[in-house]
Amino acid sequence: xxxxxRKWLAPAVTAAGILAAWxxxxxxYQIPLYVLPAPSAVLSSLGTEFPVLIRxxxxxxxxxxxxxxxxxFLAVLLGIIMDAFPGVKSGIYPVLVVTQxxxxxxxxxxxxxxxxxxxxxxxxxxxxxxxxxxxVSFTDAMGQMDEEYVHLVRSFGAGKWQAYRLVKIPAAVxxxxxxxxxxxxxxxSGAVVGEWIGAQSGLGYYLLRVKNGYMLDKVxxxxxxxxxxxxxxxxxxxxxxxxxxxxxxKKH
Amino acid sequence: xxxxxxxxxxxxxxxxxxxxxxFQIKEGEFVSILGASGCGKSTILKLLTGVRKxxxxxxxxxxxxxxxxxxxxxxxxxxxxxxxxxxxLDNVCLYGRIHGGLDQAREEAMKxxxxxxxxxYEKSYPSSLSGGMRQRAAFLRTALxxxxxxxxxxxxxALDVITRGEMQDWLLSMRExxxxxxxxxxxxxxxxxxxxxxxxxxxxxxxxxxxxxxxNPEGGRSREWLYSQGKLRQRIHRExxxxxxxxxxx
Numbered sequence: 001x002x003x004x005x006r007k008w009l010a011p012a013v014t015a016a017g018i019l020a021a022w023x024x025x026x027x028x029y030q031i032p033l034y035v036l037p038a039p040s041a042v043l044s045s046l047g048t049e050f051p052v053l054i055r056x057x058x059x060x061x062x063x064x065x066x067x068x069x070x071x072x073f074l075a076v077l078l079g080i081i082m083d084a085f086p087g088v089k090s091g092i093y094p095v096l097v098v099t100q101x102x103x104x105x106x107x108x109x110x111x112x113x114x115x116x117x118x119x120x121x122x123x124x125x126x127x128x129x130x131x132x133x134x135x136v137s138f139t140d141a142m143g144q145m146d147e148e149y150v151h152l153v154r155s156f157g158a159g160k161w162q163a164y165r166l167v168k169i170p171a172a173v174x175x176x177x178x179x180x181x182x183x184x185x186x187x188x189s190g191a192v193v194g195e196w197i198g199a200q201s202g203l204g205y206y207l208l209r210v211k212n213g214y215m216l217d218k219v220x221x222x223x224x225x226x227x228x229x230x231x232x233x234x235x236x237x238x239x240x241x242x243x244x245x246x247x248x249x250k251k252h
Numbered sequence: 253x254x255x256x257x258x259x260x261x262x263x264x265x266x267x268x269x270x271x272x273x274x275f276q277i278k279e280g281e282f283v284s285i286l287g288a289s290g291c292g293k294s295t296i297l298k299l300l301t302g303v304r305k306x307x308x309x310x311x312x313x314x315x316x317x318x319x320x321x322x323x324x325x326x327x328x329x330x331x332x333x334x335x336x337x338x339x340x341l342d343n344v345c346l347y348g349r350i351h352g353g354l355d356q357a358r359e360e361a362m363k364x365x366x367x368x369x370x371x372x373y374e375k376s377y378p379s380s381l382s383g384g385m386r387q388r389a390a391f392l393r394t395a396l397x398x399x400x401x402x403x404x405x406x407x408x409x410a411l412d413v414i415t416r417g418e419m420q421d422w423l424l425s426m427r428e429x430x431x432x433x434x435x436x437x438x439x440x441x442x443x444x445x446x447x448x449x450x451x452x453x454x455x456x457x458x459x460x461x462x463x464x465x466x467x468n469p470e471g472g473r474s475r476e477w478l479y480s481q482g483k484l485r486q487r488i489h490r491e492x493x494x495x496x497x498x499x500x501x502x
Contacts, residue, residue, distance in 0.1 A: 152333050155301035156397065157323035158350045166349070170337045247337050247377045 037217035046221040052206070053225050059202040060195065061229060063119060064187035067126020068233075071183060074127070075135035076176070080164060083142045093139070100132045104190065108197045122194030122202070129190035130183035134176065141175030142168050174248055177241050184233040188226055203229075253315070254279040254433045255300075255401055260309030262292075262299055269295050273309065273459050275452055277401070277433060284436045284444035287454035288492060293437040294330075296454075297403045300435075301327050313400065326397030330406045332390035334378040341365075341374040344393040351398070360396060367429075368392045369422070384415040388422070395430065404436045408443070420446055424473055441488050446478045453491050462491045 019039045025031065026038035033041065046053070082089035104125060111121035149167045158166060188203075195204025203222055210218040241248060253276045260273040269292045277283045287293050298304040300311060302321035310317055313324045326347075334343045341361055342349075348357020365371045368388045378386055387408060394402055407423075408416040420443055427434075427447070438444055444451045445466045453462040466484060468477045 146333075148329055148331065149333055149335075151298070151301075151303045152327065152329060153346070153350065154321055155303060155325065155327040156347050156350050157321065162350060166346075167335070170335065173337070245337065247379065 034214040034216055037220055041217045042220040042224065045215075045217040046224055049218055049221055053203070053222065056201055056203045056206045057225055057229060060188060060191045060204070063122040063191040063194065063202065064126055064229075064233065066119075067123045067190060068130050068180075068183060068187045070123065071127045071130035071134055072180065075131055075138055075179075076169075079135055079138040079142060079172070080169070082139050083168065084160075084164070089139070096132065096135065104129060104193055108193050111194070112198050117198050117200070121197075122191050122199065125194035126187050126190035129186045129193075133182040133186075134179040137175040137179030137182075138172050141172035145171045173245065177237065177245065177248075180237045181234055184237045185230050187233055188230045192226060253277070254281070254313065255435070256310075256312040256315075257296075257300075258310050258312070260296075260299060260311065261307050262295055262304065263307050264295075270299070270306075271459060275460055277435060280431055280433055281450065282427060282434045282436070282448050283450045283452060284438055284448040285452050285454050285460075286438060286441065286444045286488065286492075289439055291454050293439070293454060294405050297325075297327060297405050297435075297437055300401075300403060301325050324399055325401050325403050326394045326399040327403045328390055328394040328405060328407050330409045332378070332386040332410075334386055334389055334393075336378055339375050339377055340370060340381070340389050343378065344389055344396055346393055347397045347399075357396060361392065364392055364395070367426070382415075383411050384419055387411060387419060391423075395426075395432070400433060402432050402434045404434065406438050406440075407436070409438070409440075416440075416443075421475075423447060441485055442478060445481055445484060445488075446473060446475075451488070453488060455492065462488075464488065 022036075023038050023040060026036060037045075078092070082092060107128060108121070108125050111124050115121040115124065145168065149171065150163050153163050153166050191202065192204040192207065195202035196208055197204075199205040203226055207219060207222045210222065255277040257276070258274050260270060261268065262270040273296065275283075275285075285293055285296065295304065299306050302319070305320075312318070313322075318324060334340075341358065344361045345354060345357040348354045348360075362374070365374060368391070370385060370389055370392065373381060373385065378389070381389065387410075391404075391407065394404070408419045411419060424447060436444070436447065449465065451464045451466065452460045453464070455461045464484065464487070466481065468474075470477075
Protein backbone atom coordinates (compact mmCIF):
# COMPACT_ATOMS: atom_id res chain seq x y z
CA UNK A 1 0.00 0.00 0.00
CA UNK A 2 2.83 2.35 0.96
CA UNK A 3 4.61 1.55 -2.33
CA UNK A 4 1.46 2.31 -4.27
CA UNK A 5 1.09 5.66 -2.51
CA ARG A 6 4.67 6.57 -3.36
CA LYS A 7 4.08 5.59 -6.98
CA TRP A 8 1.31 8.16 -7.21
CA LEU A 9 3.02 10.79 -5.11
CA ALA A 10 6.01 11.56 -7.36
CA PRO A 11 4.10 12.36 -10.59
CA ALA A 12 1.45 14.25 -8.58
CA VAL A 13 4.10 16.47 -6.99
CA THR A 14 5.71 17.07 -10.41
CA ALA A 15 2.38 18.03 -11.99
CA ALA A 16 1.45 20.29 -9.05
CA GLY A 17 4.85 22.03 -9.28
CA ILE A 18 4.46 22.70 -13.00
CA LEU A 19 0.91 24.01 -12.53
CA ALA A 20 1.96 26.28 -9.65
CA ALA A 21 4.86 27.73 -11.67
CA TRP A 22 2.55 28.23 -14.66
CA UNK A 23 -0.12 29.97 -12.57
CA UNK A 24 2.51 32.18 -10.92
CA UNK A 25 4.12 33.10 -14.26
CA UNK A 26 0.80 34.10 -15.82
CA UNK A 27 -0.12 36.25 -12.80
CA UNK A 28 3.28 37.87 -12.26
CA TYR A 29 3.97 38.69 -15.91
CA GLN A 30 0.27 39.35 -16.65
CA ILE A 31 0.30 37.18 -19.75
CA PRO A 32 -2.88 37.83 -21.79
CA LEU A 33 -5.46 35.03 -22.22
CA TYR A 34 -4.93 34.72 -25.98
CA VAL A 35 -1.25 33.88 -25.40
CA LEU A 36 -1.39 31.61 -22.34
CA PRO A 37 -4.34 31.07 -19.99
CA ALA A 38 -3.64 30.35 -16.31
CA PRO A 39 -4.53 26.86 -15.05
CA SER A 40 -7.25 28.46 -12.89
CA ALA A 41 -8.80 30.08 -15.99
CA VAL A 42 -8.66 26.76 -17.84
CA LEU A 43 -10.41 25.02 -14.93
CA SER A 44 -13.11 27.66 -14.68
CA SER A 45 -13.87 27.48 -18.42
CA LEU A 46 -13.87 23.67 -18.18
CA GLY A 47 -16.63 24.21 -15.59
CA THR A 48 -18.67 26.71 -17.59
CA GLU A 49 -18.18 24.95 -20.96
CA PHE A 50 -18.74 21.45 -19.56
CA PRO A 51 -22.28 20.92 -21.01
CA VAL A 52 -21.07 21.99 -24.47
CA LEU A 53 -17.91 19.90 -24.19
CA ILE A 54 -19.88 16.82 -23.13
CA ARG A 55 -22.20 17.20 -26.15
CA UNK A 56 -19.22 17.36 -28.53
CA UNK A 57 -17.41 14.61 -26.61
CA UNK A 58 -20.39 12.30 -27.19
CA UNK A 59 -19.89 12.61 -30.95
CA UNK A 60 -16.12 12.09 -30.68
CA UNK A 61 -16.44 9.05 -28.39
CA UNK A 62 -19.04 7.48 -30.71
CA UNK A 63 -16.66 7.89 -33.66
CA UNK A 64 -13.73 6.53 -31.62
CA UNK A 65 -15.69 3.48 -30.44
CA UNK A 66 -17.05 2.72 -33.92
CA UNK A 67 -13.57 3.09 -35.40
CA UNK A 68 -11.99 0.90 -32.76
CA UNK A 69 -14.63 -1.77 -33.16
CA UNK A 70 -14.10 -1.82 -36.90
CA UNK A 71 -10.30 -1.82 -36.48
CA UNK A 72 -10.53 -4.73 -34.03
CA PHE A 73 -12.73 -6.76 -36.38
CA LEU A 74 -10.46 -6.12 -39.38
CA ALA A 75 -7.28 -6.77 -37.39
CA VAL A 76 -8.52 -10.12 -36.09
CA LEU A 77 -9.78 -11.16 -39.51
CA LEU A 78 -6.59 -10.16 -41.33
CA GLY A 79 -4.44 -11.59 -38.51
CA ILE A 80 -6.03 -15.03 -38.86
CA ILE A 81 -5.82 -14.95 -42.66
CA MET A 82 -2.14 -13.93 -42.53
CA ASP A 83 -1.36 -16.66 -40.00
CA ALA A 84 -3.22 -19.37 -41.89
CA PHE A 85 -1.72 -18.47 -45.27
CA PRO A 86 1.96 -17.50 -44.95
CA GLY A 87 1.97 -16.40 -48.60
CA VAL A 88 -0.63 -13.74 -47.84
CA LYS A 89 1.37 -12.63 -44.80
CA SER A 90 4.61 -12.15 -46.72
CA GLY A 91 2.66 -10.14 -49.30
CA ILE A 92 0.67 -7.91 -46.95
CA TYR A 93 2.71 -7.47 -43.78
CA PRO A 94 5.56 -5.31 -45.18
CA VAL A 95 3.04 -3.13 -47.05
CA LEU A 96 1.11 -2.70 -43.82
CA VAL A 97 4.23 -1.43 -42.05
CA VAL A 98 4.97 1.07 -44.85
CA THR A 99 1.41 2.46 -44.91
CA GLN A 100 1.76 3.20 -41.21
CA UNK A 101 4.48 5.77 -41.95
CA UNK A 102 2.08 8.02 -43.90
CA UNK A 103 1.07 10.90 -41.57
CA UNK A 104 -2.61 10.88 -40.62
CA UNK A 105 -2.88 14.65 -41.05
CA UNK A 106 -2.20 14.09 -44.78
CA UNK A 107 -4.65 11.24 -45.13
CA UNK A 108 -7.58 12.84 -43.28
CA UNK A 109 -8.31 15.57 -45.88
CA UNK A 110 -8.12 12.98 -48.67
CA UNK A 111 -10.65 10.82 -46.84
CA UNK A 112 -12.98 13.82 -46.63
CA UNK A 113 -12.67 14.32 -50.39
CA UNK A 114 -13.67 10.69 -50.93
CA UNK A 115 -16.27 10.26 -48.19
CA UNK A 116 -17.73 13.73 -47.58
CA UNK A 117 -18.17 15.68 -44.38
CA UNK A 118 -20.24 13.07 -42.53
CA UNK A 119 -19.16 10.66 -39.81
CA UNK A 120 -17.58 8.12 -42.22
CA UNK A 121 -14.18 9.83 -42.79
CA UNK A 122 -13.78 10.35 -39.00
CA UNK A 123 -14.44 6.69 -38.29
CA UNK A 124 -12.04 5.71 -41.05
CA UNK A 125 -9.33 7.98 -39.57
CA UNK A 126 -9.75 6.16 -36.25
CA UNK A 127 -9.65 2.79 -38.02
CA UNK A 128 -6.41 3.71 -39.80
CA UNK A 129 -4.80 4.81 -36.52
CA UNK A 130 -6.04 1.89 -34.40
CA UNK A 131 -5.76 -1.00 -36.85
CA UNK A 132 -1.98 -1.26 -36.96
CA UNK A 133 -1.08 -1.80 -33.27
CA UNK A 134 -3.89 -4.33 -32.89
CA UNK A 135 -3.13 -6.24 -36.09
CA VAL A 136 0.62 -6.38 -35.46
CA SER A 137 0.40 -7.54 -31.84
CA PHE A 138 -2.26 -10.14 -32.66
CA THR A 139 -0.49 -11.55 -35.73
CA ASP A 140 2.91 -11.66 -34.02
CA ALA A 141 1.49 -13.41 -30.96
CA MET A 142 -0.08 -16.11 -33.14
CA GLY A 143 3.15 -16.54 -35.08
CA GLN A 144 5.30 -16.81 -31.97
CA MET A 145 3.18 -19.22 -29.96
CA ASP A 146 4.51 -22.64 -28.94
CA GLU A 147 3.74 -25.00 -31.85
CA GLU A 148 3.43 -27.84 -29.34
CA TYR A 149 0.01 -26.50 -28.33
CA VAL A 150 -1.20 -26.92 -31.90
CA HIS A 151 0.36 -30.41 -32.10
CA LEU A 152 -1.47 -31.33 -28.91
CA VAL A 153 -4.96 -30.33 -30.06
CA ARG A 154 -4.31 -31.76 -33.55
CA SER A 155 -3.29 -35.10 -32.02
CA PHE A 156 -6.55 -34.99 -30.03
CA GLY A 157 -8.36 -34.87 -33.37
CA ALA A 158 -8.94 -31.13 -33.87
CA GLY A 159 -9.05 -29.76 -37.41
CA LYS A 160 -7.08 -26.75 -38.65
CA TRP A 161 -9.76 -24.15 -37.85
CA GLN A 162 -10.64 -25.86 -34.59
CA ALA A 163 -7.01 -25.42 -33.59
CA TYR A 164 -7.45 -21.67 -34.20
CA ARG A 165 -10.55 -21.52 -32.06
CA LEU A 166 -9.16 -23.67 -29.26
CA VAL A 167 -5.56 -22.53 -29.05
CA LYS A 168 -4.21 -19.96 -31.46
CA ILE A 169 -6.76 -17.19 -30.98
CA PRO A 170 -7.10 -17.54 -27.18
CA ALA A 171 -3.30 -17.64 -26.84
CA ALA A 172 -3.01 -14.39 -28.82
CA VAL A 173 -5.76 -12.58 -26.90
CA UNK A 174 -3.47 -11.08 -24.20
CA UNK A 175 -1.33 -9.52 -26.95
CA UNK A 176 -4.49 -8.38 -28.72
CA UNK A 177 -5.59 -6.62 -25.52
CA UNK A 178 -2.18 -4.92 -25.21
CA UNK A 179 -2.56 -3.68 -28.78
CA UNK A 180 -6.07 -2.48 -27.97
CA UNK A 181 -4.79 -0.50 -24.97
CA UNK A 182 -2.38 1.36 -27.25
CA UNK A 183 -4.98 1.98 -29.94
CA UNK A 184 -7.64 2.99 -27.38
CA UNK A 185 -5.38 5.87 -26.37
CA UNK A 186 -5.00 6.82 -30.06
CA UNK A 187 -8.68 6.47 -30.89
CA UNK A 188 -9.85 9.81 -29.43
CA SER A 189 -6.94 11.67 -31.08
CA GLY A 190 -7.79 9.95 -34.36
CA ALA A 191 -11.40 11.10 -34.20
CA VAL A 192 -10.29 14.64 -33.24
CA VAL A 193 -7.93 14.82 -36.25
CA GLY A 194 -10.79 13.72 -38.50
CA GLU A 195 -13.09 16.38 -37.04
CA TRP A 196 -10.41 19.08 -37.24
CA ILE A 197 -10.29 18.74 -41.02
CA GLY A 198 -14.03 19.20 -41.49
CA ALA A 199 -17.05 18.60 -39.28
CA GLN A 200 -20.15 20.16 -37.76
CA SER A 201 -19.69 18.68 -34.28
CA GLY A 202 -17.22 16.85 -32.09
CA LEU A 203 -14.28 17.94 -29.96
CA GLY A 204 -12.08 18.54 -33.03
CA TYR A 205 -14.67 20.93 -34.47
CA TYR A 206 -15.03 22.69 -31.10
CA LEU A 207 -11.24 22.94 -30.78
CA LEU A 208 -10.91 24.57 -34.21
CA ARG A 209 -13.72 27.05 -33.46
CA VAL A 210 -12.36 28.24 -30.09
CA LYS A 211 -8.81 28.37 -31.46
CA ASN A 212 -9.96 30.63 -34.30
CA GLY A 213 -11.61 32.85 -31.64
CA TYR A 214 -8.32 33.01 -29.64
CA MET A 215 -10.16 31.58 -26.61
CA LEU A 216 -7.14 29.73 -25.37
CA ASP A 217 -8.67 28.86 -22.00
CA LYS A 218 -11.34 26.91 -23.87
CA VAL A 219 -8.71 25.30 -26.13
CA UNK A 220 -6.87 24.05 -23.04
CA UNK A 221 -10.14 22.93 -21.43
CA UNK A 222 -10.89 20.92 -24.57
CA UNK A 223 -7.39 19.41 -24.51
CA UNK A 224 -8.00 18.36 -20.89
CA UNK A 225 -11.21 16.73 -22.01
CA UNK A 226 -9.38 14.84 -24.80
CA UNK A 227 -6.71 13.65 -22.35
CA UNK A 228 -9.37 12.52 -19.89
CA UNK A 229 -11.35 10.68 -22.55
CA UNK A 230 -8.23 8.95 -23.93
CA UNK A 231 -7.39 7.72 -20.43
CA UNK A 232 -11.01 6.58 -20.01
CA UNK A 233 -10.78 4.57 -23.25
CA UNK A 234 -7.60 2.92 -21.99
CA UNK A 235 -9.34 2.24 -18.66
CA UNK A 236 -12.30 0.74 -20.50
CA UNK A 237 -10.03 -1.83 -22.15
CA UNK A 238 -8.49 -2.59 -18.74
CA UNK A 239 -11.97 -3.16 -17.30
CA UNK A 240 -12.87 -5.48 -20.18
CA UNK A 241 -9.60 -7.33 -19.64
CA UNK A 242 -10.32 -7.79 -15.92
CA UNK A 243 -13.84 -9.04 -16.59
CA UNK A 244 -13.15 -11.25 -19.59
CA UNK A 245 -9.62 -12.48 -18.89
CA UNK A 246 -9.45 -13.18 -15.16
CA UNK A 247 -6.49 -15.54 -15.61
CA UNK A 248 -4.28 -12.61 -16.61
CA UNK A 249 -4.89 -10.91 -13.26
CA LYS A 250 -3.67 -13.87 -11.19
CA LYS A 251 -0.13 -13.63 -12.48
CA HIS A 252 0.68 -10.51 -10.53
CA UNK B 253 -1.64 -56.90 -31.23
CA UNK B 254 -2.90 -53.48 -30.22
CA UNK B 255 -0.14 -51.57 -31.96
CA UNK B 256 2.34 -52.73 -34.57
CA UNK B 257 5.05 -50.61 -36.08
CA UNK B 258 6.97 -52.11 -38.96
CA UNK B 259 9.82 -50.71 -41.03
CA UNK B 260 9.12 -47.14 -39.88
CA UNK B 261 11.63 -44.56 -41.12
CA UNK B 262 11.78 -40.79 -40.91
CA UNK B 263 14.21 -38.24 -42.32
CA UNK B 264 14.49 -34.63 -41.31
CA UNK B 265 16.22 -32.33 -43.80
CA UNK B 266 18.21 -35.20 -45.36
CA UNK B 267 19.23 -36.60 -41.97
CA UNK B 268 17.81 -40.02 -41.16
CA UNK B 269 16.41 -39.76 -37.65
CA UNK B 270 14.61 -43.09 -37.53
CA UNK B 271 15.47 -46.06 -39.70
CA UNK B 272 13.55 -49.31 -40.03
CA UNK B 273 11.87 -49.24 -36.62
CA UNK B 274 9.89 -52.33 -35.58
CA PHE B 275 7.96 -53.03 -32.38
CA GLN B 276 4.63 -54.31 -31.09
CA ILE B 277 2.47 -53.60 -28.07
CA LYS B 278 -0.24 -55.87 -26.69
CA GLU B 279 -3.61 -54.66 -25.40
CA GLY B 280 -3.31 -53.30 -21.85
CA GLU B 281 0.50 -53.44 -21.89
CA PHE B 282 2.73 -50.68 -20.50
CA VAL B 283 5.79 -50.33 -22.71
CA SER B 284 8.67 -47.86 -22.39
CA ILE B 285 11.01 -46.70 -25.09
CA LEU B 286 14.27 -45.84 -23.37
CA GLY B 287 17.06 -43.93 -25.02
CA ALA B 288 19.49 -41.06 -24.69
CA SER B 289 18.38 -37.51 -25.49
CA GLY B 290 18.19 -36.75 -29.19
CA CYS B 291 17.89 -40.37 -30.33
CA GLY B 292 14.48 -39.74 -31.91
CA LYS B 293 12.19 -40.88 -29.09
CA SER B 294 9.78 -37.96 -29.34
CA THR B 295 9.80 -38.22 -33.13
CA ILE B 296 8.34 -41.72 -32.85
CA LEU B 297 5.36 -40.32 -30.92
CA LYS B 298 4.91 -37.53 -33.49
CA LEU B 299 4.86 -40.18 -36.25
CA LEU B 300 2.24 -42.20 -34.36
CA THR B 301 -0.04 -39.20 -33.75
CA GLY B 302 0.35 -38.15 -37.39
CA VAL B 303 1.89 -34.76 -36.63
CA ARG B 304 4.86 -35.92 -38.76
CA LYS B 305 4.68 -38.15 -41.84
CA UNK B 306 7.01 -41.17 -42.01
CA UNK B 307 9.17 -41.52 -45.12
CA UNK B 308 8.35 -45.23 -45.16
CA UNK B 309 6.90 -48.01 -43.03
CA UNK B 310 3.56 -48.93 -41.56
CA UNK B 311 1.64 -48.27 -38.36
CA UNK B 312 -1.12 -50.75 -37.51
CA UNK B 313 -3.72 -50.39 -34.76
CA UNK B 314 -5.76 -53.56 -34.10
CA UNK B 315 -4.31 -54.98 -37.31
CA UNK B 316 -5.47 -52.08 -39.50
CA UNK B 317 -3.07 -49.69 -41.12
CA UNK B 318 -3.52 -46.04 -40.12
CA UNK B 319 -2.29 -42.86 -41.80
CA UNK B 320 -2.27 -39.22 -40.65
CA UNK B 321 -4.11 -37.96 -37.59
CA UNK B 322 -6.58 -40.63 -36.68
CA UNK B 323 -7.36 -40.01 -33.02
CA UNK B 324 -6.23 -43.50 -32.02
CA UNK B 325 -3.66 -41.99 -29.70
CA UNK B 326 -3.91 -39.75 -26.67
CA UNK B 327 -0.72 -37.75 -26.49
CA UNK B 328 0.82 -36.25 -23.36
CA UNK B 329 3.75 -33.89 -23.96
CA UNK B 330 6.71 -33.24 -21.67
CA UNK B 331 5.46 -29.77 -20.76
CA UNK B 332 1.94 -29.87 -19.41
CA UNK B 333 0.68 -27.47 -22.13
CA UNK B 334 -2.38 -26.63 -20.07
CA UNK B 335 -4.21 -23.62 -21.49
CA UNK B 336 -3.58 -20.69 -19.11
CA UNK B 337 -6.92 -19.14 -20.12
CA UNK B 338 -9.00 -22.15 -19.06
CA UNK B 339 -9.61 -23.50 -15.58
CA UNK B 340 -8.51 -27.02 -14.70
CA LEU B 341 -11.90 -28.60 -15.36
CA ASP B 342 -12.14 -27.08 -18.85
CA ASN B 343 -8.51 -27.96 -19.53
CA VAL B 344 -8.96 -31.65 -18.78
CA CYS B 345 -12.14 -31.80 -20.88
CA LEU B 346 -10.30 -30.82 -24.09
CA TYR B 347 -11.14 -34.07 -25.87
CA GLY B 348 -14.84 -33.68 -25.09
CA ARG B 349 -14.74 -30.10 -26.35
CA ILE B 350 -13.17 -31.15 -29.66
CA HIS B 351 -15.47 -34.09 -30.25
CA GLY B 352 -18.68 -32.56 -28.94
CA GLY B 353 -19.36 -34.29 -25.66
CA LEU B 354 -18.48 -31.58 -23.20
CA ASP B 355 -21.15 -32.26 -20.57
CA GLN B 356 -20.33 -35.94 -20.46
CA ALA B 357 -16.61 -35.17 -20.32
CA ARG B 358 -17.20 -32.75 -17.41
CA GLU B 359 -19.10 -35.43 -15.51
CA GLU B 360 -16.36 -37.96 -16.15
CA ALA B 361 -13.67 -35.45 -15.15
CA MET B 362 -15.41 -34.57 -11.87
CA LYS B 363 -15.48 -38.26 -10.95
CA UNK B 364 -11.71 -38.47 -11.44
CA UNK B 365 -10.60 -35.20 -9.85
CA UNK B 366 -10.03 -36.74 -6.39
CA UNK B 367 -8.10 -39.74 -7.70
CA UNK B 368 -5.83 -37.40 -9.66
CA UNK B 369 -5.19 -35.26 -6.58
CA UNK B 370 -7.04 -32.31 -8.07
CA UNK B 371 -10.15 -32.31 -5.85
CA UNK B 372 -11.26 -28.74 -5.10
CA TYR B 373 -9.10 -27.26 -7.87
CA GLU B 374 -11.66 -27.61 -10.68
CA LYS B 375 -12.14 -23.86 -11.01
CA SER B 376 -8.49 -22.90 -10.46
CA TYR B 377 -6.30 -21.66 -13.28
CA PRO B 378 -3.13 -23.62 -14.14
CA SER B 379 -0.87 -20.76 -13.01
CA SER B 380 -1.99 -21.26 -9.39
CA LEU B 381 -1.11 -24.99 -9.34
CA SER B 382 2.19 -26.69 -8.50
CA GLY B 383 4.24 -28.44 -11.19
CA GLY B 384 3.14 -31.87 -10.02
CA MET B 385 -0.52 -30.91 -9.99
CA ARG B 386 -0.29 -29.41 -13.46
CA GLN B 387 1.30 -32.60 -14.73
CA ARG B 388 -1.47 -34.67 -13.10
CA ALA B 389 -4.04 -32.42 -14.77
CA ALA B 390 -2.28 -32.93 -18.11
CA PHE B 391 -2.37 -36.66 -17.46
CA LEU B 392 -6.09 -36.57 -16.65
CA ARG B 393 -6.67 -34.65 -19.89
CA THR B 394 -4.89 -37.47 -21.74
CA ALA B 395 -6.66 -40.23 -19.80
CA LEU B 396 -10.08 -38.72 -20.60
CA UNK B 397 -9.44 -39.19 -24.33
CA UNK B 398 -11.53 -41.95 -25.81
CA UNK B 399 -8.40 -43.04 -27.70
CA UNK B 400 -7.10 -46.61 -27.35
CA UNK B 401 -3.45 -45.92 -26.65
CA UNK B 402 -1.82 -43.37 -24.34
CA UNK B 403 1.45 -41.88 -25.54
CA UNK B 404 3.49 -40.27 -22.77
CA UNK B 405 6.47 -38.16 -23.86
CA UNK B 406 8.76 -37.90 -20.82
CA UNK B 407 5.73 -36.85 -18.80
CA UNK B 408 7.69 -36.05 -15.64
CA UNK B 409 10.89 -34.79 -17.27
CA ALA B 410 10.26 -31.17 -16.33
CA LEU B 411 9.67 -31.89 -12.62
CA ASP B 412 12.14 -31.90 -9.73
CA VAL B 413 13.45 -35.27 -8.52
CA ILE B 414 11.18 -35.54 -5.47
CA THR B 415 7.98 -34.61 -7.30
CA ARG B 416 8.97 -36.89 -10.15
CA GLY B 417 9.28 -39.81 -7.72
CA GLU B 418 5.87 -39.05 -6.25
CA MET B 419 4.34 -38.86 -9.72
CA GLN B 420 5.88 -42.21 -10.68
CA ASP B 421 4.40 -43.84 -7.54
CA TRP B 422 1.07 -42.28 -8.37
CA LEU B 423 1.16 -43.39 -12.02
CA LEU B 424 2.00 -46.93 -10.89
CA SER B 425 -1.08 -46.96 -8.65
CA MET B 426 -3.22 -45.53 -11.47
CA ARG B 427 -1.97 -48.18 -13.89
CA GLU B 428 -3.90 -50.94 -12.21
CA UNK B 429 -7.19 -49.04 -12.08
CA UNK B 430 -6.98 -47.61 -15.61
CA UNK B 431 -5.94 -50.71 -17.54
CA UNK B 432 -4.99 -48.78 -20.68
CA UNK B 433 -2.38 -49.51 -23.31
CA UNK B 434 0.51 -47.14 -22.67
CA UNK B 435 3.64 -46.23 -24.61
CA UNK B 436 6.03 -44.18 -22.47
CA UNK B 437 9.07 -42.45 -23.87
CA UNK B 438 11.80 -41.63 -21.37
CA UNK B 439 15.53 -41.27 -20.79
CA UNK B 440 15.13 -42.18 -17.12
CA UNK B 441 16.24 -45.79 -16.65
CA UNK B 442 14.63 -46.15 -13.20
CA UNK B 443 11.35 -44.72 -14.44
CA UNK B 444 11.29 -47.30 -17.24
CA UNK B 445 12.11 -50.23 -14.94
CA UNK B 446 9.69 -49.08 -12.24
CA UNK B 447 6.66 -48.58 -14.48
CA UNK B 448 6.82 -50.85 -17.51
CA UNK B 449 6.00 -54.39 -18.48
CA UNK B 450 8.53 -54.15 -21.26
CA UNK B 451 11.42 -51.81 -22.05
CA UNK B 452 12.59 -51.19 -25.61
CA UNK B 453 16.02 -49.65 -25.83
CA UNK B 454 16.33 -47.26 -28.74
CA UNK B 455 19.73 -46.41 -30.14
CA UNK B 456 19.21 -43.79 -32.79
CA UNK B 457 19.39 -45.12 -36.31
CA UNK B 458 20.18 -48.63 -35.13
CA UNK B 459 16.55 -48.88 -34.04
CA UNK B 460 15.53 -50.99 -31.08
CA UNK B 461 18.60 -52.93 -30.04
CA UNK B 462 17.32 -54.68 -26.96
CA UNK B 463 14.08 -55.67 -25.28
CA UNK B 464 13.78 -56.31 -21.55
CA UNK B 465 10.93 -57.36 -19.30
CA UNK B 466 11.47 -56.29 -15.71
CA UNK B 467 9.65 -58.67 -13.40
CA ASN B 468 9.11 -58.89 -9.69
CA PRO B 469 8.73 -62.58 -8.73
CA GLU B 470 6.80 -61.49 -5.64
CA GLY B 471 4.35 -59.57 -7.83
CA GLY B 472 3.69 -55.84 -7.94
CA ARG B 473 6.28 -53.09 -7.87
CA SER B 474 7.97 -51.19 -5.09
CA ARG B 475 10.90 -48.83 -4.65
CA GLU B 476 12.77 -51.58 -2.72
CA TRP B 477 12.36 -53.90 -5.65
CA LEU B 478 13.50 -51.14 -8.02
CA TYR B 479 16.68 -50.51 -6.00
CA SER B 480 17.51 -54.22 -6.09
CA GLN B 481 17.52 -54.23 -9.90
CA GLY B 482 21.27 -53.52 -10.14
CA LYS B 483 21.92 -56.11 -12.80
CA LEU B 484 19.11 -54.92 -15.01
CA ARG B 485 20.33 -51.33 -14.74
CA GLN B 486 23.86 -52.42 -15.55
CA ARG B 487 22.63 -54.23 -18.62
CA ILE B 488 20.63 -51.23 -19.83
CA HIS B 489 23.54 -48.91 -19.18
CA ARG B 490 25.91 -51.13 -21.11
CA GLU B 491 23.42 -51.44 -23.94
CA UNK B 492 23.00 -47.68 -24.32
CA UNK B 493 26.61 -46.68 -23.68
CA UNK B 494 28.06 -49.55 -25.73
CA UNK B 495 26.01 -48.57 -28.74
CA UNK B 496 27.00 -44.96 -28.34
CA UNK B 497 30.68 -45.91 -28.23
CA UNK B 498 30.25 -48.13 -31.30
CA UNK B 499 28.55 -45.32 -33.17
CA UNK B 500 31.28 -42.89 -32.21
CA UNK B 501 33.95 -45.30 -33.47
CA UNK B 502 32.23 -45.58 -36.84
